[in-house]
Amino acid sequence: MKTIIEPFKIKSVEPIRFTSLEEREEILKKAFYNPFMIRADDVLIDLLTDSGTAAMSARQWAGMMDGDEAYAGSRSFFRFEEAVRSLTGFKHIIPTHQGRAAEKILFSLVGGRGKYIPNNTHFDTTRANVEFSGAEAVDLPIVEGRQPSLLAPFKGNIDVAELKSLIERIGPQNIPLCMITITNNSGGGQPVSMANIREAKGLLRQYGIPLYLDACRFAENAFFIKTREPGYAERSVASIAKEMFSYADGCTMSAKKDALVNMGGFLALNDDALASQARNLLIVTEGFTTYGGLAGRDLEAIAQGLEEVVDEHYLTYRIRSVEYLGEKLAAVGVPIVQPPGGHAIYLDAKQFCPHILPAQYPGQAIVCELYRVGGIRSVEIGGVMFGKYDQNGKLVSPPMELVRLAIPRRVYTQSHIDYVAEVVQEVFAERNKIKGVRIIEEAAVLRHFTAKFQPLG
Numbered sequence: 001m002k003t004i005i006e007p008f009k010i011k012s013v014e015p016i017r018f019t020s021l022e023e024r025e026e027i028l029k030k031a032f033y034n035p036f037m038i039r040a041d042d043v044l045i046d047l048l049t050d051s052g053t054a055a056m057s058a059r060q061w062a063g064m065m066d067g068d069e070a071y072a073g074s075r076s077f078f079r080f081e082e083a084v085r086s087l088t089g090f091k092h093i094i095p096t097h098q099g100r101a102a103e104k105i106l107f108s109l110v111g112g113r114g115k116y117i118p119n120n121t122h123f124d125t126t127r128a129n130v131e132f133s134g135a136e137a138v139d140l141p142i143v144e145g146r147q148p149s150l151l152a153p154f155k156g157n158i159d160v161a162e163l164k165s166l167i168e169r170i171g172p173q174n175i176p177l178c179m180i181t182i183t184n185n186s187g188g189g190q191p192v193s194m195a196n197i198r199e200a201k202g203l204l205r206q207y208g209i210p211l212y213l214d215a216c217r218f219a220e221n222a223f224f225i226k227t228r229e230p231g232y233a234e235r236s237v238a239s240i241a242k243e244m245f246s247y248a249d250g251c252t253m254s255a256k257k258d259a260l261v262n263m264g265g266f267l268a269l270n271d272d273a274l275a276s277q278a279r280n281l282l283i284v285t286e287g288f289t290t291y292g293g294l295a296g297r298d299l300e301a302i303a304q305g306l307e308e309v310v311d312e313h314y315l316t317y318r319i320r321s322v323e324y325l326g327e328k329l330a331a332v333g334v335p336i337v338q339p340p341g342g343h344a345i346y347l348d349a350k351q352f353c354p355h356i357l358p359a360q361y362p363g364q365a366i367v368c369e370l371y372r373v374g375g376i377r378s379v380e381i382g383g384v385m386f387g388k389y390d391q392n393g394k395l396v397s398p399p400m401e402l403v404r405l406a407i408p409r410r411v412y413t414q415s416h417i418d419y420v421a422e423v424v425q426e427v428f429a430e431r432n433k434i435k436g437v438r439i440i441e442e443a444a445v446l447r448h449f450t451a452k453f454q455p456l457g
């Protein structure tokens with residue numbers, strides 16, 4: 001087979017700025033060793049997130065010009081609504097400015113004290129919105145999903161047996177909905193199988209509990225189903241996506257991922273009464289029902305992006321470019337979550353730096369070192385992001401300490417990826433010298449965005 005190439009030509013470029021090792025050491029210090037506080041201009045390769053960082057196509061940019069900015073009933077809204085409806089089949093399509101705005105509206109309506117929301121694994125904003133409503137967010141990944149080095153095709157699956165026992169313990173009346181995140185971002189970007197979605201739905205149906213998808217990366221998930229799940233090889237990605245959505249009663253979506261745009265999202269659902277309440281809340285918090293916090297041009301770009309993202313040349317390149325980085329790292333023994341995820345490579349920080357205790361945040365230490373050595377920005381997904389304190393103020397660490405190298409869509413070429421692999425390999429070769437960090441300042445919620453750190457020793 002020949003090299004899988006980027007399925008696009010580059011029409012517009014953006015220079016990146018080179019810095020010296022000494023400059024980066026100074027920048028890190030000033031940013032209190034938190035990559036969120038580094039200026040993007042000081043980053044060479046930015047793998048902080050795949051969210052809102054995609055390069056739009058010429059057609060999307062053309063759509064931006066064509067956007068209809070009418071306050072009510074914009075033509076662009078109807079194009080957006082049609083694109084989302086034909087993809088998902090849901091009855092009510094409610095635009096929001098990004099994914100968490102859809103989550104905020106949904107959980108303000110169905111959440112609250114005494115309620116429980118199961119999910120394969122909540123993303124941080126989803127968990128925060130569930131908890132902010134007073135409800136409890138329960139992660140139910142399958143056991144394999146918590147074993148980084150284990151090779152399995154669908155490590156993003158929800159544990160259906162655990163889901164059943166939760167429902168029986170808590171009572172279905174206290175579970176307003178169950179979510180499945182496709183792909184499972186916090187669990188390594190791992191996909192969820194169609195069989196798992198179907199089985200979860202079958203169980204939930206018996207108890208009258210609706211199923212919602214957190215659909216940010218639906219196209220990547222659908223492509224994994226096509227390539228890994230028996231019976232789907234000949235199906236189009238769009239039809240696989242439609243089948244996934246057919247088992248759900250609604251979804252939240254951050255269009256900043258698989259709609260290939262820089263801003264946008266939506267809530268889509270079938271329940272008429274809930275949709276009407278959601279629209280009322282939308283008007284208070286986001287904007288009128290036909291724009292919901294977005295400009296007409298943004299709606300136009302989302303509609304176009306949703307068509308482009310299910311293109312199989314695009315997805316073949318997309319999934320392969322992430323896998324390519326994973327292979328290069330694994331080949332020299334760098335411990336990563338296996339198999340590579342759809343949007344990111346996750347370094348297993350516990351294996352990478354076994355000499356750093358979880359309470360000294362090995363992931364954060366590696367994040368800093370990748371920036372120091374090669375100007376690469378990544379993000380910790382471990383104790384900093386998900387750690388909690390018990391009654392005695394002792395840190396309770398999550399099961400996995402990961403560093404995510406998220407690949408923006410259509411932005412970097414193969415040589416950028418080769419460079420990233422070289423830097424990670426260099427950091428890995430010198431891993432024994434990496435020291436842990438301690439937190440010197442932190443916020444009560446979502447602390448990873450603003451926490452300040454100090455290197456130990």
Ligand code: F0G
Nearest residue numbers: 049051098099100123125185216254256
């Ligand atoms: N759900 C998942 C699975 C996500 O990955 C994200 C965002 C959201 C919801 C929230 O969407 O940012 O549009 O409000 N993930 C980004 C990331 C931020 O870096 O993984 P949003």
